[in-house]
Amino acid sequence: MKTQLTLLAAFxxxxxxxxxxxxxxxxxxxxxxxxxxxxxxxxEAINGTANGVSGTVTYDPENPGATKGKIxxxxxxxxxxxxxxxxxxxxKTWMDVEKFPEITFDATELKNVKTExxxxxADAVGTFTCxxxxxxxxxxxxxxxxxxxxxxxxxxMKGDLLVIRSTxxxxxxxxxxxxxxxxxxxxxxxxxxxxxxxxxxxx
Amino acid sequence: xxxALRLLALAILxxxxxxxxxxxxxxxxxxxxxxxxxxxxxxxxxxVTYQKKFIPGVEFLxxxxxxxxxxxxxxxxxxxxxxxxxSNEQAPNPK
Numbered sequence: 222m223k224t225q226l227t228l229l230a231a232f233x234x235x236x237x238x239x240x241x242x243x244x245x246x247x248x249x250x251x252x253x254x255x256x257x258x259x260x261x262x263x264x265e266a267i268n269g270t271a272n273g274v275s276g277t278v279t280y281d282p283e284n285p286g287a288t289k290g291k292i293x294x295x296x297x298x299x300x301x302x303x304x305x306x307x308x309x310x311x312x313k314t315w316m317d318v319e320k321f322p323e324i325t326f327d328a329t330e331l332k333n334v335k336t337e338x339x340x341x342x343a344d345a346v347g348t349f350t351c352x353x354x355x356x357x358x359x360x361x362x363x364x365x366x367x368x369x370x371x372x373x374x375x376x377x378m379k380g381d382l383l384v385i386r387s388t389x390x391x392x393x394x395x396x397x398x399x400x401x402x403x404x405x406x407x408x409x410x411x412x413x414x415x416x417x418x419x420x421x422x423x424x
Numbered sequence: 425x426x427x428a429l430r431l432l433a434l435a436i437l438x439x440x441x442x443x444x445x446x447x448x449x450x451x452x453x454x455x456x457x458x459x460x461x462x463x464x465x466x467x468x469x470x471x472v473t474y475q476k477k478f479i480p481g482v483e484f485l486x487x488x489x490x491x492x493x494x495x496x497x498x499x500x501x502x503x504x505x506x507x508x509x510x511s512n513e514q515a516p517n518p519k
Contacts, residue, residue, distance in 0.1 A: 253462070253467070254471075264453060268459075272472070302459060303455055307454065365467075374466045374467070382467060385473055402516075418467040
């Protein structure tokens with residue numbers, strides 16, 4: 222009886238360990254993670270990317286709805302194909318990256334969670350902070366859990382991967398990005414597309 | 425000088441249009457780098473890196489047009505040299 226109880230306790234402990242939420246680190250060693258942004262303009266849309274992505278997310282494969290975490294984008298890595306436009310964008314009038322070097326999304330809750338074959342779609346509720354202004358937002362996200370795939374990406378490591386994708390639009394007037402100015406040349410809406418992979422190495 | 429400036433104006437315009445066409449006739453803004461997309465096989469994420477490359481856009485054409493107009497405009501500041509007049513008239517016969 223004592224042996225059976227010990228085995229049961231060990232099984233329970235192992236199950237609890239396996240079901241525990243994992244922490245995924247989004248600092249990408251390969252430098253692929255990026256946040257793309259698009260702003261409409263009369264001549265052509267302004268398309269750029271920022272690859273300075275970091276942050277951590279806790280994800281439980283058994284309970285994806287409990288996912289929480291914070292993603293940080295280094296505003297100094299925002300890049301445009303035209304250096305003059307890039308200078309203006311990073312400057313004081315627009316993003317003022319010297320004073321506000323981080324753009325963050327702190328997800329606190331997932332709603333409308335649907336999971337199928339390791340892919341979860343949901344609406345992430347959290348705080349989006351840009352240019353020092355924080356605003357509560359709900360954004361659609363897609364989480365793809367890739368078990369034991371870390372070694373395929375980084376051969377020296379073993380573990381799991383979590384891919385997060387999200388596309389949403391913010392209003393520049395909401396975040397003090399040159400509000401009310403040049404609206405005929407630069408659209409009010411900024412479309413942001415996030416495609417990032419986080420790693421949870423086995424220790 | 426007048427002709428030289430007008431020829432220069434024409435050359436600036438033709439070279440700029442030719443270069444613009446050769447570089448892909450970009451009807452957007454000038455680009456100093458181009459995005460190169462790479463797809464991560466494992467995650468399917470599309471990464472972007474930038475390669476330095478000059479692609480002239482509409483403001484390049486506009487700048488060339490302005491330079492060409494200035495050259496052509498300056499040419500009007502120079503007066504056409506009057507031709508030295510030669511006369512076939514015979515000197516009056518002093519009598």
